[in-house]
Amino acid sequence: MKSAIIIAHGDLEVTPEVEALVRRADLIIAADGGAAAALAQGWQPHLLVGDLDSAPPDVRARVEAAGAEVLQYPARKDETDTELALRIALERGAQEVYLLGALGGRLDHTLANLLLLALPELQGVRVTILAGRQRAFAIRHRAEIPGRPGDLVSLLPLGGDATGIWTAGLDYPLRGGTLRFGAARGISNVITQAPAEVRLEKGLLLAIVTQQPG
Amino acid sequence: MKSAIIIAHGDLEVTPEVEALVRRADLIIAADGGAAAALAQGWQPHLLVGDLDSAPPDVRARVEAAGAEVLQYPARKDETDTELALRIALERGAQEVYLLGALGGRLDHTLANLLLLALPELQGVRVTILAGRQRAFAIRHRAEIPGRPGDLVSLLPLGGDATGIWTAGLDYPLRGGTLRFGAARGISNVITQAPAEVRLEKGLLLAIVTQQPG
Numbered sequence: 001m002k003s004a005i006i007i008a009h010g011d012l013e014v015t016p017e018v019e020a021l022v023r024r025a026d027l028i029i030a031a032d033g034g035a036a037a038a039l040a041q042g043w044q045p046h047l048l049v050g051d052l053d054s055a056p057p058d059v060r061a062r063v064e065a066a067g068a069e070v071l072q073y074p075a076r077k078d079e080t081d082t083e084l085a086l087r088i089a090l091e092r093g094a095q096e097v098y099l100l101g102a103l104g105g106r107l108d109h110t111l112a113n114l115l116l117l118a119l120p121e122l123q124g125v126r127v128t129i130l131a132g133r134q135r136a137f138a139i140r141h142r143a144e145i146p147g148r149p150g151d152l153v154s155l156l157p158l159g160g161d162a163t164g165i166w167t168a169g170l171d172y173p174l175r176g177g178t179l180r181f182g183a184a185r186g187i188s189n190v191i192t193q194a195p196a197e198v199r200l201e202k203g204l205l206l207a208i209v210t211q212q213p214g
Numbered sequence: 215m216k217s218a219i220i221i222a223h224g225d226l227e228v229t230p231e232v233e234a235l236v237r238r239a240d241l242i243i244a245a246d247g248g249a250a251a252a253l254a255q256g257w258q259p260h261l262l263v264g265d266l267d268s269a270p271p272d273v274r275a276r277v278e279a280a281g282a283e284v285l286q287y288p289a290r291k292d293e294t295d296t297e298l299a300l301r302i303a304l305e306r307g308a309q310e311v312y313l314l315g316a317l318g319g320r321l322d323h324t325l326a327n328l329l330l331l332a333l334p335e336l337q338g339v340r341v342t343i344l345a346g347r348q349r350a351f352a353i354r355h356r357a358e359i360p361g362r363p364g365d366l367v368s369l370l371p372l373g374g375d376a377t378g379i380w381t382a383g384l385d386y387p388l389r390g391g392t393l394r395f396g397a398a399r400g401i402s403n404v405i406t407q408a409p410a411e412v413r414l415e416k417g418l419l420l421a422i423v424t425q426q427p428g
Contacts, residue, residue, distance in 0.1 A: 159395055181373055185293065
């Protein structure tokens with residue numbers, strides 16, 4: 001499966017999992033200021049994308065010198081740099097995308113990056129935001145929940161109520177239940193048996209898994 | 215207008231605006247662990263609400279000694295402590311609610327608190343999350359945007375596409391336009407003339423205003 005890594009301009013926490021994902025990625029895209037963070041990790045992006053208002057000229061020069069393609073967009077554009085990077089990853093055939101540095105910093109950027117997971121265009125593509133011990137991804141019809149017994153799983157409906165939800169391997173089971181848009185009922189479920197699984201008939205769930213230490 | 219303050223268990227940043235709002239509030243509710251933060255500021259909650267898994271016994275004793283009502287819920291409940299606090303504020307007639315300490319800490323709690331703003335029950339009630347230089351609130355039909363020229367305004371559709379959006383006093387104007395669910399187009403608009411205003415025909419926008427220094 002063709003995989004892409006996107007390095008955005010938020011907080012970057014490099015775990016062994018992240019290192020392994022970057023090492024085996026087919027495509028590494030730096031979204032603007034994410035380029036400096038990538039270079040600091042010794043990662044060479046294949047692509048630098050954005051309006052480049054937060055990638056200083058020396059960073060651009062360094063990634064270009066190592067052969068990276070640079071796609072510079074005007075500042076008055078409709079997409080954020082991270083959304084552009086995601087769209088390019090899809091255009092280039094990525095079926096699995098990991099977004100790093102997508103959270104932290106300005107609240108609106110953090111929320112916009114989480115909402116990107118709900119883009120209808122992402123149907124059929126596995127997109128995961130990784131942030132330290134937490135990972136976020138959308139569940140459209142069915143998903144296995146990565147994690148071990150004891151890990152926390154929160155399921156938040158986006159885009160309206162989510163209905164016909166069935167879970168397996170979670171402490172608070174749902175058997176055809178509904179999670180109402182806006183209500184926090186799906187917060188802090190717990191994996192009791194791995195792999196846990198969530199299915200739903202209608203709607204979209206944002207899943208956030210918090211790995212427990214140990 | 216009857217106003218309530220809810221102090222949740224996330225990051226609490228006390229600005230002069232926050233101080234003034236707490237001073238004039240009709241009802242101060244601490245959501246579980248928020249009670250300790252309230253006491254540390256010298257604020258006496260009227261109500262302590264939650265499963266009390268993060269309000270130590272001495273904190274409970276102190277708020278009770280000062281006359282606060284304590285509403286303890288079982289840990290296996292459908293709502294988060296913050297959602298309970300918000301529902302109680304509504305039940306007790308608050309028409310204006312400020313949520314403090316709603317962000318920071320676990321990502322799922324931060325997101326769940328932001329999504330609370332989309333609860334259909336909040337129609338007609340002004341609920342604002344305050345977090346340092348940032349404030350978040352929902353726009354259902356029309357809202358004035360609090361802020362000064364130069365402040366950033368991000369408009370993010372929740373619950374599906376938002377259509378028929380008209381703006382006044384913003385740098386990137388919308389004249390009957392649509393913001394698509396998941397897409398980040400509404401990020402980083404700028405107030406050019408105060409008070410700025412947003413109207414929409416269908417959908418719900420989450421507005422996040424970032425105050426610029428100066």
